[in-house]
Amino acid sequence: QAQLEESGGGLVQSGGSLRLSCAASGRSFSTYAMGWFRQALGKEREFVAAISWLGGSTYYSDSVKGRFTISRDNAKSTLYLQMNNLKPEDTAVYSCAASPKGGTPIYSLLYQYWGQGTQVTVSG
Numbered sequence: 001q002a003q004l005e006e007s008g009g010g011l012v013q014s015g016g017s018l019r020l021s022c023a024a025s026g027r028s029f030s031t032y033a034m035g036w037f038r039q040a041l042g043k044e045r046e047f048v049a050a051i052s053w054l055g056g057s058t059y060y061s062d063s064v065k066g067r068f069t070i071s072r073d074n075a076k077s078t079l080y081l082q083m084n085n086l087k088p089e090d091t092a093v094y095s096c097a098a099s100p101k102g103g104t105p106i107y108s109l110l111y112q113y114w115g116q117g118t119q120v121t122v123s124g
Contacts, residue, residue: 002026002113004096009118016086016122022079022096022115029113030074033099036081037108038092038120048094049081050104059104064090088124093117 008020020036035050049060049070058070069082079096095118097111105111 002029002098004029004098004113004115006094006096006115006118009094009120011121011123012086014086014088014122014124017082017084018086018120020081020083020094020096020118020120022081024077024079024098029077029098031100032113033101033103033105034070034072034079035097035099035105035111036070036079036094037097038090038094039117040089040092043092045095045108047106047108050099050106051079052102052104057104059106061106083120086120086122088122091120091122093119 003026005023031053036048039045051058051070067085071080096115098113099105099111101110
């Protein structure tokens with residue numbers, strides 16, 4: 001059974017950093033595009049970042065560009081999101097997802113597999 005599991009969330013002060021990980025199991029996602037989405041309390045889920053299956057292409061939302069970095073290690077079946085200079089508005093549940101589409105898909109409907117999510121809270 002294909003599974004994605006996030007880790008690395010927590011409470012951090014404004015300006016701090018966190019690195020999220022997403023471990024894949026049950027099948028190989030090495031030919032899948034991967035992405036990070038987040039959902040704040042009372043808000044809709046929003047796209048954060050995506051990476052192509054070989055890692056050669058990345059795409060970020062304007063709100064995180066220059067602060068977050070998405071990467072993947074296909075040998076370890078793991079996706080990462082390095083988050084620097086965190087702001088209170090970054091507070092949300094962060095979920096990783098896998099898409100069979102090429103490139104760097106930004107729409108959640110294009111993703112087939114989802115993790116349960118990990119909470120990130122940034123205090124002001």
